[in-house]
Amino acid sequence: MRAMLRWAHADLRTHRGEALFMVAATAGIVASLLLATALFGYATNPWQRVFTQSRGAHVWIHTGPGADAGSLAALDGVEQLSGPYRTAAGTVASRGARAGVELRATGAEPPATGRPLLTSGRWLDDTVPDGVVLESGLARALWAEPGDRLTLPAGRTLTVLGVADSAEPRYRPGERPGIVWALPRAVPDTRGGGKVVGLRLTDPDDTDYTVQRAVTALGAGAVTDVSTWQQSRAEAQSDTKLLGQVLGLFGIGALLAAALAVFGAISTRVRGHLRDISVLKAIGFTPGQVVCVFLVQHVAFAVLGATLATAVVQTLGRRLPGRLGDAVGVWQGLPGHMAELLAVPVAAVLFIGAATCLAAWRAGRVDPVPVVPATTAPGSGPRRTSPRAGLSRAALGALALRVPAALVLGWHQAFGRGRRAPATIFRLALPLLLVTVALSAWTTIERFDSRPEQLGHAAALTARPDVTLTDRRASALLEANDKVTAAHPGLEVAALVPGQTGTIALRGLGTRDEPYPYTIAEGRALAGPDEAVAGQGLLDLLDVRVGDWIRVTVGGHPQVLHLVGRSIEPENGGRVVSTSLDTLRENDPALSPTLYQLRLEPGADPSTVRAELTHASKGHLDIHEVTTPADRLSALRGVVVGLITVLALIGLTELSTAIGGSIRDGERDLLALKAIGFSPRQITAVTVTAIGCTALAAALAATALGVPFAHWLIDHEARTTGIGSGIAQAPPVGYIAAMSAAAVLGAIALAVLPAARAARRRLADTLSSVA
Incomplete structure (x- = not known):
């Protein structure tokens, strides 16, 4: 030991x-x-x-x-109800920020089922009739804390008593209202109100079946x-x-x-x-x-x-x-x-x-x-073979064309070692391939920022008028801004899918005269009545394909749509079906736009345009910047840098091994090279060329395999998340060239010093190492 x-x-x-x-x-x-x-x-x-x-x-x-939502307690499989609670839709403002909310009437004691978990402040109190508790995502959007005052459009104010976490779907600006828990007297009984009820089930796996029965019962x-x-x-x-x-x-x-x-x-x-x-x-x-x-x-x-x-x-x-x-x-x-x-x-x-x-x-x-090697007879000393021995026809041809002998022998040393050369190239190519995939992921994220119109985000801003603005007045305000190139009217409603086991987003944007520029990845764009495009998540949910007809239910009215294309849908897990506003109005003429998707001039700053429109409308337009997956994946950029660093360390480890192996394999040839008059600089060039050729072959292999593999991998991941394939972007040629150049030049730089030291070894040391 x-x-x-x-x-x-x-x-x-x-x-x-x-x-x-x-x-x-x-x-x-x-x-x-x-x-x-x-x-x-x-x-x-x-x-x-x-x-x-x-x-x-x-x-x-x-x-x-x-x-009669309370009757759902009698359904088989329902363990307990949360509610029903009376609700009212509204808009609140705090510190210059506005948000759509759902006011939910509840008691002074937190409910036993679906109970919000307080993270700060306290629960509702009968002694504070205008007190409310905000869902944590809504509180962050409003920059609100316990003790702050919220303003309603009618001039009423609410006092924030607490902030709570909830397991319900989160607040999304312009898409899903935030939850505000309030005492019943603080929730107005309006015509646009409704009820909400939560069902806790004995078997969560029966969720779809229970939903279907509940919808049928109600x-x-x-x-x-x-x-x-x-x-x-x-x-x-x-x-x-x-x-x-x-x-x-x-x-x-x-x-x-x-x-x-x-x-x-x-x-x-x-x-x-x-x-x-x-x-x-x-x-x-x-x-x-x-x-x-x-x-x-x-x-x-x-x-x-x-x-x-x-x-x-x-x-x-x-x-x-x-x-x-x-x-x-x-x-x-x-x-x-x-x-x-x-x-x-x-x-x-x-x-x-x-x-x-x-x-x-x-x-x-x-x-x-x-x-003892077979080519060396016992007692005959080291091999007396020429470095030209065993050279390929290509190498001999290169020598005939007066290519420097050091370069030719280096190339031969890199690729003339049987099975060792492919194995070394494979081991070095693997980290470079992963770096190529990482660069592809980085480029795809950057594409969401630089060209969002190609990935389902043609609009930069979403504007929602309040009830005091008519459609004509809102359109005039938006189009009056010279930085707004188009204001597409639209609305988004929840629709029941066939079987009534869940809801999807049904979106109507643009008109037939001015259609909204959906990003079509498969099929074609909208061209006629009853035509629609859908996200990958919806196609998977309904098990349909482009060309099929689907039937959804909106407010009790059936809507039959012909899917003519698949669009890139980064939101709502791709469970979105989109058509024109005219198509929705044919089924229900009373529908009016509730939002406008604003496309801006190239180079226009969305924040500046938002401030200008808010000032021009005197606060009657609730305007939000459109968020992209790049905003949610911003942390991935730092992750990619860290991963590339890790892979570079692994590549350096493999290069260190390859350099050592190349020097050891060339020790016997060192005697012959010195015998025929090669200088130490030329002998160093042989080893450095061998390492450079190996790194170049690995970089070419990594590029040839890594780019298509990254394209497939990113599109596959996008498909499984509902966004849909078609978002992958290959890295720019400059990135690939820089990676390959860094690999080759780094390999050469690492090989120069140990190769030079080996070339200056004494003949006696070399003889002892090969004896």
Whole structure:
């Protein structure tokens, strides 16, 4: 054991740089996997925590004021009701911000089912009749805190008593109103009001069936909206789930690349230490001891890297900026945190150890007595072969064309080593391929910012007039601004899907004379009556295709639409069907636009236009900037940079191994090259050319495979999330060229110094190494 430790210590001192790279790469991989685990926990568990602690309802049903929602308690499978509560729609303002709200009449005691969880302040109090509690997302949008005053359009004011979390669907500006819990006397009994009731089920898996029975019992015309716990959970996960998937995918890919790098490093070390291994066996080392030395040494590197990563994430993870820090903070407070914190590093170490075993096993098979090459007769000294021996026709042709011999021999050394060259290229190409995928993800996110009109966001602003503005007056105000190129009128309503198991978004935008420019990924744009386009999420939900007819129910009225195209729909999980406002009016002439989608002049600042329109309308227009997935995925940019750094470390590890292997493989040719008059500079050029050619081949392979793979992967992910395929964007040629140039130039820079040192070795040292 003492001898084994001494040999391992001497080997470590000889290869310090390679060991450092191995530890750093392992640390980066484990850190990525831990952050991915934290994001997955952050995406799922906060909503689950709120749902469990509040005894959340599995189904929330909005009805008209005359519906007997309380009768749903008699349905089989319904364990308990939350409500029914009387509701009223309205708009509140605070500190210059406005938001649409649903005022919900409840009591001075929080309900037992669907109970909001207070995060600050207190619950409703009979002594404060105008007191309200805000849903946390609404409170953030209004910059409201306990003690603030909210203003209603009629001049009434409300006092914020508290802020609470809820497991219901979150507030979305211009799309879904925020919830305001208030005492019954503070909720006006208006004609536009209604009721909302929550159903807690004995079996959550029966949600769709229960919804269908509830809608049948109340009547389809009485139901205005249905939301289920699955939809709320998916919505809560949507902003961070993709981040976790990206980190997990790249973490696994980086783990595989690191395992291959370890395998290559040990294989190269075995070839370079055949003489030392033979000596170890000659002095009594068993094959098992030799295998143990290599295995334990590299597993120790992995353990050290995993320990460093775990310590850094545990101590400094919550201080990371943005959502990553929040995710780590939430993850550290969950019950299974410690088990995951230990399981991820252990799994990474075991994976790297498994990849190490095969190469270490090869070390144990080395003969105790070195085998003399067949081309060298005993006692005849080193080989007297010319470097031209075994050259391919292409190499000989290049020499005939007076290509410098150093370049030709370097190319031959890179690709004339049998199976070793493809293996080295593959190991180096894998991290470069993952970098290509990361660059593609970055470019796709940038596309949402730079060209949103190509990804379902032709409009930059959404304007919603209040009840005092007529359609004609609102259109005139919007079109009077010289920076607004088009103001498409429209409305969005909740529609019941066939089977009445849930609701989707039915959107009518633009007119036949001025159609809204939907982003069509499949099929064609709207051209006639009853034609519509749908998002991928809706196609999957209804199991239909482009060209089919669908039937949905809006306020008790059926609407039959012909799907002529698939549009890119980043919102609502793609569960959106869009048509023209004229088509909706044919079914119900009383419909009037409730919103306007504003397209701006190129280069116009949406914030400036918003301020100008708000001032011109004297506050009668509620205007919001259209949010894109890029806003929700902004944290992914930092993640991509971190992943590229990790992959670069792995690539440097593999390059270090390739350089060492190339120098060892060229030691025998070194004698012949010096004998025929090659200078140390020319000999250095041979090795540097070999490494440069290997890096160039790996970069070309990574580009050729990585770009189509990234395109498929991003589109597949977009399809599964409901956005739909067609959003993937290949990195600019400049990015790919820069990556390839960095790989080749970095490889050459790393190879120059060790190649120059090897070229200046004394002939006596070279003879001893090849003897």
